Amino acid sequence: MARKVLVLGEWKDGMLRNVSFEAISAGKTIAEGGEVIGVLLGESVKSFADALIFYGADRVVAVEHEQLGKYTPDGYSQGLMAVVEKESPDAIVMGHTALGKDLSPKIAAKLDTGLISDVTAIDIEGGNVVFTRPIYSGKAFEKKIPVTEQIFVTIRPNNIPVLEKDESRKGEVESLSPEIKDVRTIIKEVVRKTKEGVDLSEAKVIVAGGRGVKSEEGFQVLKQLADVLGGAVGASRGACDAGYCDYSLQIGQTGKVVTPDLYIACGISGAIQHLAGMSNSKVIVAINKDPEANIFKVADYGIVGDLFEVVPLLTEEFKKL
Numbered sequence: 001m002a003r004k005v006l007v008l009g010e011w012k013d014g015m016l017r018n019v020s021f022e023a024i025s026a027g028k029t030i031a032e033g034g035e036v037i038g039v040l041l042g043e044s045v046k047s048f049a050d051a052l053i054f055y056g057a058d059r060v061v062a063v064e065h066e067q068l069g070k071y072t073p074d075g076y077s078q079g080l081m082a083v084v085e086k087e088s089p090d091a092i093v094m095g096h097t098a099l100g101k102d103l104s105p106k107i108a109a110k111l112d113t114g115l116i117s118d119v120t121a122i123d124i125e126g127g128n129v130v131f132t133r134p135i136y137s138g139k140a141f142e143k144k145i146p147v148t149e150q151i152f153v154t155i156r157p158n159n160i161p162v163l164e165k166d167e168s169r170k171g172e173v174e175s176l177s178p179e180i181k182d183v184r185t186i187i188k189e190v191v192r193k194t195k196e197g198v199d200l201s202e203a204k205v206i207v208a209g210g211r212g213v214k215s216e217e218g219f220q221v222l223k224q225l226a227d228v229l230g231g232a233v234g235a236s237r238g239a240c241d242a243g244y245c246d247y248s249l250q251i252g253q254t255g256k257v258v259t260p261d262l263y264i265a266c267g268i269s270g271a272i273q274h275l276a277g278m279s280n281s282k283v284i285v286a287i288n289k290d291p292e293a294n295i296f297k298v299a300d301y302g303i304v305g306d307l308f309e310v311v312p313l314l315t316e317e318f319k320k321l
């Protein structure tokens with residue numbers, strides 16, 4: 001069944017986030033040959049439209065408004081609802097990011113429709129769109145078929161393969177200027193806790209440290225390896241609690257959920273709450289002094305040793321590639 005699918009393009013620091021292209025790819029599968037419409041919300045976002053089209057959107061609706069310069073639930077929901085009302089889509093897709101997690105329930109409630117969140121795979125089976133999502137902190141997966149007329153999903157970053165970029169694709173770019181009013185939040189300033197670099201939730205490689213890293217300076221050793229691999233640094237709650245790094249780096253049940261291609265766990269014991277945030281990584285390498293450490297149970301490759309000896313050696317070797 002061909003469907004009309006709206007896909008929210010998410011941007012940050014003047015760039016479209018990779019999850020936007022993954023969402024377009026998800027939208028294509030759901031559309032089953034129907035139309036995929038990219039949606040951009042912001043103060044000046046039309047310039048992102050081409051990229052959405054190159055990655056598979058058939059056309060783009062850009063809602064530009066001074067109230068949309070920074071994300072607010074009131075502003076974005078009014079902007080997105082204006083597009084939904086104009087297009088009456090059969091399905092809506094957005095990233096399962098901090099923004100998507102905040103915005104999607106609000107939109108689902110307004111539309112009185114169901115929401116399938118944190119989707120990691122989409123298949124068409126027997127005429128149904130089947131969504132796979134992790135449950136019980138990633139220990140199992142469930143498959144869901146929407147029963148509401150309108151399909152609404154958020155997709156977990158780094159799981160749905162992006163379609164090949166095709167710069168010859170063309171599509172209409174339309175502007176929409178709805179009234180946006182009664183925004184109850186004013187964002188005065190955004191204070192960054194972490195320095196610029198690869199976004200943890202979208203990183204293909206993560207080098208994560210635990211209490212075994214022992215100090216803030218110890219994390220510099222991990223940072224050097226992450227830099228050589230073009231990755232990001234993450235941490236266990238143990239390391240954050242000890243003050244070695246900021247809580248924004250915490251991975252796990254009460255931190256970020258990540259699924260990079262490569263996760264290198266250094267001096268992390270592998271508590272269940274940590275595994276909840278990283279066990280679905282594609283390849284896991286664990287470095288730990290204790291051969292009995294629980295992290296080795298989920299690791300594809302294990303190195304029993306002192307991280308302060310092993311990590312610099314890895315950095316030197318990767319530099320040679």
Ligand code: FAD
Nearest residue numbers: 210211212236237238252253254255267269273274289307
């Ligand atoms: P430890 O358990 O102390 O492990 C340190 C490891 O480093 C050990 O295995 C040791 O052998 C190894 N080591 C030491 N020195 C070296 C060295 N030189 N070289 C190599 N290895 C070395 N934790 C999370 O991570 N994320 C969460 O989101 C999270 N949420 C939680 C929510 C709740 C409700 C609760 C109760 C707990 C939560 N925790 C979470 C905490 C979790 O239970 C663990 O306490 C925490 O993950 C332990 O961190 P760690 O592995 O860094 O430290």
